[in-house]
Amino acid sequence: MEGSNQAREIAIQTLRQFSFLVFEISADEIITGVWSKDSAEDASYQHRYLNTPLADIANDKIVDISRQYLRHALETGESKVIEYHTVFNDTPSRLLIRVMPASYDLKRVLSVIEVIKDEEKTDIIEDKWRIALDATGDGMWDFNTLTGKIFFSQKWHEIFGYSETDITEMDQWNKLIHPDDLPAAKKQFDLYLQGLEPVYTAEMRYLCKDGSYKWILSRGVIAAYTDDGKPYRFIGTHKDINIRKLQEKLVEESEKKYKILFSYSEAMICTHDLEGKLTTVNPFINKALGYTPEDLLGKSLADIMPAGVRHKFYDEYLPAIKTKGTAEGIMHILTKTQEPKTLLYKNYLFSDTENQPYIIGFAQDITERIAAEEELKKSVDTFSSAFNHSGVGMALVSPDGKWLQVNDALCDITGYSKNELMDLTFQEITHPDDLEADLDMVNRILNREMDKYTLEKRYIAKDGKVVWISLTVSLVWNKNNTPRFFISQMVDITSRKTLTNELFKKNSELEAAQQSLINKIGQLEELSYIIAHNLRGPVNNINMLTEILKVKNGGNSTDENALLSSGAFTLDEVVNLISDAGSSLNASLESLLNIAQIRINKDIPLDDCDFVWVLEHVIAQLKGDIVEKNVTILKDIEIAEVKYPRPYLESILYNLISNAIKYRDPEKQPVITVTTGMDKGRVFLSVKDNGLGIDLDRYGNRIFKLNQVFHNHHDSKGIGLYMIKTQIEALGGQIDIRSKEHEGTEFIVTF
Structure with missing residues (x-):
């Protein structure tokens, strides 16, 4: 695009040197550009003519002929001239209108108007037009003396075999002119600068990239001057005259x-x-x-x-x-x-x-070349057949992601027709979560870090369904080392992915069941230990009291401790002690039974629990302690409901709030904050206090164990936290703790 714009600029700058006006006209006869010999007048002419239909300029014969010549130039590529006499600036003149194709755009035509004074020589006119007409074609050059840079058109590079970066400065150009021709070329240039020649013209040999010399005809004119009147920009053409020479x-x-x-x-x-x-x-x-x-x-x-x-x-x-x-x-x-x-x-x-x-x-x-071309055609035909009839999706994709060609199999995979796909890019149908990885691979190929890549990704089909594909991509390069197009192959692996995901899910469930079984075994072992530990004391106590009772009733006992202690108690005291021991044993059994029931019960009914209602219910149960201890309870209920067994939720809140009251800091006004919310798609409950806190570095691994007490308190048994952790984990949840001594504790329950 940059080369095309520069070719257009050179053509216009050259033509306006010899012309009164230059019009650029599109194939639908709209004026798309207008330039005057005096650039200061461009704005006025553009305001008058730009974007105006050619037919609206004037309704006369000259316009009609110009329109005919415009169509002729577009169809044949040939130029035509209209000539008529007129008076211009009080001087008899000839007006020449040249209608020619614009080589930089095959869909546009240039109409060049030149005022020729009657005394101007025909050979001078034609010499100017030769350079002007050549400038609208290929082989153009543009030299700036201020920067020392020189630009050549694409055709120029084709003539001599150099790339666009091989020659960019005038010094490089001069070094490649044949030494025998350089003095004459410089002499002609000096004659032109002195005004002794109307156009710079020189024939010379130029060293091509393959090492051969080629004759060229170089013509040029001054295109721009500095503020102090010195020429600094020259434009012109190089014409291949090697055959003629x-x-x-x-x-x-x-x-x-x-x-x-x-x-x-x-x-x-x-x-x-x-x-x-x-x-x-x-x-x-x-x-x-x-x-x-x-x-x-x-x-x-x-x-x-x-x-x-x-x-x-x-x-x-x-x-x-x-x-x-x-x-x-x-x-x-x-x-x-x-x-x-x-x-x-x-x-x-x-x-x-x-x-x-x-x-x-x-x-x-060229027999071998023709044979090679035929083989290439066969290869192209073979590729085309494989492409169109392949059972896997195939596509040619531009470097910016535009579908250039797609086969029927890809249409079947995506649900789009060929025309619909051609209006899209691959980025538009790629699942958003997979796009970044795909584009990273594309960039690595463009940077020549790899020749091809394969990845699994998802397309969003026309019906909105997700389609998994295995994608393999390679890149075809142009001769000038620019990317031409990607060749992409897509295999629909949706069924395989579904089976793999299902297998992964089943494996995960099996692993979870295995881990759950291991946890249950561990819990049963722990429960067995707890039962043995918690029942041993009460049972031994009852046995000893029974022996004392036997002694009190006149019987014999082999227990020396019972014999020694029997005198210390009255009969009624022994009976009361046995009763107390039985009550303690019954309480321990009740606690252990509740724990076992929680661990074993898997069919616990779920309730629609209103957090506010349950919280108020628990507060009512603890009202006496709350009033007595002057406790402030704050509520931040973002999530109002959760589906959970109501007795469990009440037990969790009761234990956490009662613990917060129990382990308050006597030096502070007790404040308990109850919060609910959503984190990563799961409902959570937080109970936070400003009490004594716990040293987690010391006790962190024992917080939720049975019979663990971290503060001296007359009614602390170390059962509550163990119980609620058991309840929470039985339903797939978890409980976490954050705590610092003398600052407070926060328990977070994730349901």
Whole structure:
């Protein structure tokens, strides 16, 4: 795009040097640009004509003819001139309107208006127009003396074989001009700067990238001046005149030099008369086709052509070269062994010193190239067949993600038609969670860090369903090392992914069940230990009291402790102690039974629990302690309800709030904050206080164990936290603690 814009600028800048006005007109006859010889007047003309239909300028014959010539230029690529006489600035003048195609845009035409004074010489006019017309074509250059930079058009690079970055400065250009031609080129440039020549013109040889020299015709004009009137920008054209110079050389050089060229050329060279009879052939023809000069001289060139194409030689080739003076194209020839060959030729009509016409021909054997092109075509056809009929999705994708070509299998995978996909990019149908990884791979290929990549990703199909694919991508590069397009292959793996996910889910469930079983075994072992530990004391106490009772009743006992202690108690005291021990044993059994019931029961009914209602219910139960201890309870209820067994929720809140009251800091006003909310999609409950706190570094791994007490308190048994942890985990939840000594404690229950 940048080269096209610069080519447009050069063409316009050149044309306005010699013209009164330059119009740029689109194919639908709309004026898309207008420039004056005096750039200060551009704004006025643009205001008047820009975006105006050509037919609206004037309703006269000149406009009608211009419209006809515009269509002719678009259809044929040829220019036409309209001329009429008028009076301009009180001076009789001729007005020339040249309608020509704009080479930088095949859908636009340039209409150039030039005022020619009657006394201006025709040869000067034509010389100016030659450079102007050349500037609208290829092979352009643009040199800035202030920066030392020089720009060349794409065609220029094709002529000499250099890339856009090989030559960017004038010094580089000068070094590649043939040393024998440089003085003359500089002399012509000086003559132009002195005003002695209307246009800078010089013929010179230029060193091509392949090491050969090529003749060019260089023309140029001054395009801009500095504020102090010094020229600083030059624009012009380089025209390939190598063939013409070779022709001139053939005529001008001595017979010896001609014979050297003729004899040692690695191209087939021959001459023939206007009837096609060969008059000379160079030695390379023998090497290429096997014929000796004696085999060919005096024979028609058509005699060594296949019979089926000989008529084209007489009906098409000879009439064309006689009329146009040149002919080029493909010619089919048979070797001496009757092997068919395909030649690429370019022939010219000349006259000898006696003004007798003859044709000189140059040809190269392109048989192998044609065969390679046919093989390439077969490869392309094979790829096209594989692409269109493949059972997996395939696509060609532009470097920016646009679908260039898609097959039916990809349409089946995504649910889109080909036309619908071509209006989208792959980014638009890629699942958002997979796009970043995909684009990272694309960038790595563009940076040549890898040749291809494969990944599993998701598409969003037309019906909104998620489709899993295995994607393999490679990149095709242009000859100039720019990315051309990606080749993408997609295999639908949705079914495989579904089965894999289901298997993963089942494995996870199995692992969870295994872990749950391990936890249950551990819990049962812990429960067995707790039962043995908690019942041993009460049972031993009852046994001893029973022995004392036997002694009191006059019986015998083998327990020495009972014998020694029997005198310390009355009979009623012993009976009361046995009763107390029985009550303690019953309380321990009740607690252990509740714990076992929580761990075993899996079918606990769930209730729609209102946090506020349950909290108020618990506060009512603890009202006496709350009033007595002057406790403030704050509520921050963001989530109002949770589906949970109401007795469990009441037990959790009761234990946590009663503990917060029990372990308050006597130096502070007790404040308890109850909060509910949502974190990562799960409801949580927080009970936070400003009490004594717990040293987690010391007791952290024992917080939720049974019979653990961390503060001296007359009714602390170390059962409450163990109980609520058991309740919470039985329903798949968890409880966490945050605490600092003398600052307070927070319990967070995640349901």
